[in-house]
Amino acid sequence: MERKRKMVTKMKHRKSLLIGMIVLVAFYSCVPTREIRDENIAVPDNYQNHSADTVNTGLVEWKQFFKDSNLIALIDTALVKNQELNIMLQRVDMAKNVIQAKKGEYLPFVNFQAAAEVEKVGEYTRNGAVEKNLEVKEGEEFPEPLTNYMVGAYATWELDVWKKLRNEKKAAVFEYLSSVEGKNFMVTNLVAEIANSYYELMALDNQMAIIDQNLEIQQNALQMVKLQKQAARATELAVKRFQAEVMKNRSHKYEIQQQIVEVENRLNFLIGRSPQHIQRESDNFIDTPIDTVYAGIPSQLLQNRPDVRSAEFELAAAKLDTKAAKANFYPQFTIKAGLGLEAFDTKYLTTTPESVLYSAIGDMVAPLINRNAIKAQYKNATAQQLQAVYEYEKAILNAYIEVANQLSNIENLKKSYELKDGQVQALTESIDLSTRLFQSARVEYIEVLLAQREALESRMELVETKKDQMLAQVNMYRALGGGWN
Missing domain, CATH: 1.20.1600.10 (Outer membrane efflux proteins (OEP))
Incomplete structure (x- = not known):
C-alpha cells in the first residue's frame, strides 16, 4: 500500500513538471x-x-x-x-x-529592522485560545495586552x-x-x-x-x-x-x-x-x-x-x-530571506534558540494574462x-x-x-x-x-x-x- 502511494505521488510530480514545461514553452512562444x-x-x-x-x-x-x-x-x-x-x-x-x-x-538589498508592538486579542479567538493553552502548560501568564519585540535583518535579491x-x-x-x-x-x-x-x-x-x-x-x-x-x-x-x-x-x-x-x-x-x-x-x-x-x-x-x-x-x-x-x-525570480530575534518580553529577546526567527522564500512571477x-x-x-x-x-x-x-x-x-x-x-x-x-x-x-x-x-x-x-x-x-x- 505504501509503495503504491509513493508511485502515485511520483507520477503526480512528473505530471506537474510536464505541465510546467508545456506552460513555459507556450509562454516563450x-x-x-x-x-x-x-x-x-x-x-x-x-x-x-x-x-x-x-x-x-x-x-x-x-x-x-x-x-x-x-x-x-x-x-x-x-x-x-x-x-x-x-x-x-x-x-x-x-x-x-x-x-x-x-x-x-x-545586487541584494539588505535592510535592518527593529520593531515593538502591543496587542490585545479576544480570549475566544484562535490566538487567544493558543495563549490560554500555553499559559496552562507553562504555568506563566501571558502579559495582557500582549507585547512583541523584534530585531533582525531582511534581504531581497532579484536574480x-x-x-x-x-x-x-x-x-x-x-x-x-x-x-x-x-x-x-x-x-x-x-x-x-x-x-x-x-x-x-x-x-x-x-x-x-x-x-x-x-x-x-x-x-x-x-x-x-x-x-x-x-x-x-x-x-x-x-x-x-x-x-x-x-x-x-x-x-x-x-x-x-x-x-x-x-x-x-x-x-x-x-x-x-x-x-x-x-x-x-x-x-x-x-x-x-x-x-x-x-x-x-x-x-x-x-x-x-x-x-x-x-x-x-x-x-x-x-x-x-x-x-x-x-x-x-x-x-522574474526573487529570493527573500530574514534572520532576527523576536519575543513578547525583552528579557526573552536574547534567549536563543527559542527567540530566533528566520525565513527564506523563493518567488517566481511571470506575466500571463493582460500583458x-x-x-x-x-x-x-x-x-x-x-x-x-x-x-x-x-x-x-x-x-x-x-x-x-x-x-x-x-x-x-x-x-x-x-x-x-x-x-x-x-x-x-x-x-x-x-x-x-x-x-x-x-x-x-x-x-x-x-x-x-x-x-x-x-x-x-x-x-x-x-x-x-x-x-x-x-x-x-x-x-x-x-x-x-
Whole structure:
C-alpha cells in the first residue's frame, strides 16, 4: 500500500513538471519580436574636389588653433563661467548618478529592522485560545495586552537571469557617455560662438574706422564745394548734397556703435560677466592671415564630432533598453530571506534558540494574462531604437554636409576677397582723381560724390568679406569636431 502511494505521488510530480514545461514553452512562444534595421554609417571616401589626406585640423587643440591672446583669454573664462555649460555639467553628473542607482539594482538589498508592538486579542479567538493553552502548560501568564519585540535583518535579491538589470545598467553607462559627448559638443559650439563674436567685433571696429576716415574726406570735399560755390563754380545743390552725405555717414556711425555695444554684451554674456569693455586689437584685422584648414577624410567625423558620438551612444543605450523591455515578458525570480530575534518580553529577546526567527522564500512571477502594458513598453523601446538609428544617421549626414559647405565657402570667399581688394584699390584712387577733375571743372560734383560713396561701400564690403573668411575658418574648425579637446 505504501509503495503504491509513493508511485502515485511520483507520477503526480512528473505530471506537474510536464505541465510546467508545456506552460513555459507556450509562454516563450508568446514573446513578441520586432526586426529593426542596422544603422548605415557609410560615408564617401573623400570630400568632393579634395584629396583623401588624413591630416585633420579638427584634431588641433583650440589654444593652438587660435593665435589671438585676447580671444584665448575670453574662451578660457567662458569654459569656467558660462552658465549654460555649467548647467550641462550638472546634467552629466546626474547621468553618472543613474549608473550608480542601476548598478545597485542587481545586487541584494539588505535592510535592518527593529520593531515593538502591543496587542490585545479576544480570549475566544484562535490566538487567544493558543495563549490560554500555553499559559496552562507553562504555568506563566501571558502579559495582557500582549507585547512583541523584534530585531533582525531582511534581504531581497532579484536574480538577473535574463540580464535585464545588467542591460539597464549598461544603458545608463551609454546615456552617461552620451551626456559627456553632449557637453563636448556644447563646448565646441561655445568656442566657435565666442570666436565668431570676437571677429565680428573686430570687423565693426574696422568699419567704424573706415567711416571716420571717409568722414574726414567728405568734410574736405564739403569745404571744397563751398569754396567752389563762393567762386560761382558750384551751386547750393552741390553743397546740400555733400552735407547730406556727411550726415548720412554720421548716422551710420551711430548704428555701428550700437552694434558694437550689442556684440560686446553678447560676449560678456557668453563668458558669464556683466557688461564691460572687451579687450581686443583690431588695427591689423584686415591683414590677418588666413591659415589653411585641413579637412581630413569623412570617416574621421565619426570619431571627432561630439554630436555624432553622442548619437552613437544613444543608439547603443536604445538597443539595451529594447533588450531590457523584452525581458519583462520572462519570469522574474526573487529570493527573500530574514534572520532576527523576536519575543513578547525583552528579557526573552536574547534567549536563543527559542527567540530566533528566520525565513527564506523563493518567488517566481511571470506575466500571463493582460500583458498590454509590457507589450506597449516593448513597442516603445523598439520605436525609440529605430528613432536612435535615424538620429545617428542624420548626425553623420549633417556633419558631412557642414564640412562640405565650409570647404566650398572658404574657397569662394578667398576668390571674392581678392576681387574686392582690387575693387577697393581702384575706387580709392578714383576719389583723388574725381576731386582733381572737379577742381578743374572737367566733371560734375556728382562724380566726386559717387566716387566717395562707392569707395566707402567697397571698403566696408572688404571688411565684411574678411570677417566672413575668419568666420568660415572657425565654422570649419567646429564642423570638423574641433574645440572641445
